[in-house]
Amino acid sequence: MLHEHPFCKSDTALFLDTRHHLPGFEEHMSLSDFIEANREHLLTDWAEYASQICSNERALSVSELRNSGGELLNQIAADMRTAQSAAQQRAKSRGEEGHPESGFSQSAVKHADARLEQGFEINDVIAEFRALRASVLRRWENTSPDGQPAFQEMIRFNEAIDQALTESAEHYAQRRNRIQDLFAGVLAHDLRSPLNAIANSSELLLREENLSSPGIRATANIQRGTARMIRMIGDLMVFARARLHEELPVDLVHENIGRICSDAADEVRASYPHASIDVRLTGDLDGFWDGARMCQLVVNLLVNAVQHGSDQVTVEASGHGDTASISVSNTGNPIPSRAIPTLFDPLKRTRPSPGHCGTAAGMGLGLYICRSIARAHNGNIGVDSTEQRTTFKVQVPRYRNGK
Known part of the structure; x- marks a missing residue:
């Protein structure tokens, strides 16, 4: 006792x-x-x-x-x-x-x-x-x-x-x-190897000539699921690094922001075959960015739009002067005004009214990752959400000659 x-x-x-x-x-x-x-x-x-x-x-x-x-x-x-x-x-x-x-x-x-x-x-x-x-x-x-x-x-x-x-x-x-963030970082790091093994194995299976039609569909599903998990693991690693107050590393090399947006759209279409994504490119789209990070940003925004929006998703890239802009927009229920102030905070999710879906259905870690990548490029990200359309807009410096 x-x-x-x-x-x-x-x-x-x-x-x-x-x-x-x-x-x-x-x-x-x-x-x-x-x-x-x-x-x-x-x-x-x-x-x-x-x-x-x-x-x-x-x-x-x-x-x-x-x-x-x-x-x-x-x-x-x-x-x-x-x-x-x-x-x-x-x-x-x-x-x-x-x-x-x-x-x-x-x-x-x-x-x-x-x-x-x-x-x-x-x-x-x-x-x-x-x-x-x-x-x-x-x-x-x-x-x-x-x-x-x-x-x-x-x-x-x-x-x-x-x-x-x-x-x-x-x-x-x-x-x-800090202990929890370290655990998240270690977990994300250690999960990459088995996921890469699954991805490589599914790629080999799809090359088998005698693979049946159901086998092809099952293997394709494995590929898409694995790709989504790899993206989630990447987001978790960025999240843990930011929470531990480590600067997100970026490697600035010559890139074309239009190609980055097109590649991101293809990647999302592979995971969401029924998604309708329209890519629009205007202006001078060359500059110096971390291509992998910027592609991760665009993929996160597109996945968010596909999951929470409806009908057509549009990604637009434009370059003028020393700035490049990327916009991802979709139709669907607007984001509640009460959710806007914390929309880019980690692990925040909005709760729509019963029966509602679309953008208002909630946001997760992806938007926090987008903000981290934009800031690492000395850029910014914002959102405008109305009854007609929700648009996320990213602006980043062009960085001529990597500076």
Whole structure:
């Protein structure tokens, strides 16, 4: 059975039998002094509670759970003794006061790292701070002759706890997200080899002279499915790289943006045989771009248009002056206005009304990849969606001589 910890209860009488044994009972002391004088008692309380909420798969000792809390308690007491102006107090209330290099912030970060490695969930970390707050204030209240702690000291203590919680939880979330992004990147990288093997095998099968008609159709389906999966893996790798704040590499060589759009249209037609894609080319379409990346951008936009639009899909490329433009448009339900601000954010999807389909049916990772590629070329991407037509437009510099 789990130990029932006292600060999980609301009855302060649980502490009355210990009040005469706590430093500060005979003569009321400041809360910061009380924390330092009762540091060992408070750390034991904290560790006992933490042992109840941590992962059952990891049996952590009290000393392991105490280690990250001791320095944090010291920093909280020190913060409470530091003079604070009204402006600094307002900044704290808005979460603006933290300094990443300060001892206080470093203690909160160390605590987050320790709890992440010890198998805590973010809700456990928050509950742990909440329990520490309750334990300190209740123990301190019982040392006060009149039972009423100084109001301003309580404010300073709560500010310190809230600041430590904010910084610890924020760092915890950042670390956890990075771990997930690394996993996504490794997964995408490792999936490429088996998918390439499937693609090569299906290509060999289609060259077999004695392959039956059903076999040809099945192999063609395998090819199309594999091509789509390879594109998805490519998108996932770009996504992971961007999330890890790595610059998307581009290799600028002489290309023709018209040929890139035509090749992209052929690739999408191979995966969607019934798609009707019209390619329109005007102006000077030569320049310096990363052809593979730009083709990936156009493919993503075309797949999005085919999946969520209706009837004819049109891709237009034009070049004028130092800029080249690519537009992909389709008919269908318009994108809801509420979805436009986050349309290019990763993993955002809109939810249409029941019975609706078309463009409003939702967007996925592809548009985020398109924006990443456009930005890597120092370009931009936008969307215009009306009842008649939805159009995504990309503009990129032409880059003469690769500069």
